[in-house]
Amino acid sequence: MKSTPYVVATLVMAMIAAGTLGAGKSAAQTEAGAERGMMPTPARYAIGHSAGFEEASRQLAEQGFEVIGYEAEGRRIEVTGLTATGHCLELKFHPSSGKETSRKRTDDCSPRRAE
Known part of the structure; x- marks a missing residue:
């Protein structure tokens, strides 16, 4: 034993x-x-109902996300930025509900250069 x-x-x-x-x-x-x-990265971000750039940036900033890029075309909203922990993410949101539908890590958070 x-x-x-x-x-x-x-x-x-x-x-x-x-x-x-x-x-x-x-x-x-x-x-x-x-x-x-610092705040933890939420399981899902939300930007609110039919949010434009300013509203989405404000909502995400309150959740600890720094918006670097924003694109709204037709039936999708795509936001690129940094989490509170420094990870670069590409987030996609449902345009009418403002709920996050997908996310993926990316390296597109470097400062944009004028060309």
Whole structure:
């Protein structure tokens, strides 16, 4: 029969390998992020009903997203920008509801150069 410390050590190692142990943030880390104005990236962004550029930018800024590019054509609204954690995303929104329909990481967030 195996001893209890061996079983506990095996379980801890399995949890570390699976990424379930130590993956969370401490209260101090969460407070430090809040002090710097950082907020977590929401599961889904929303821009409101039939939002134009100004309204969409304001709504997304309140959710911690910095708009770099905005494009509205027909039945789609596409926004490119940076999350509060510094990731560049391309977001697509339903034009009448303003709810996010898809997102993908991109590298189009570099400053635009005049050509």
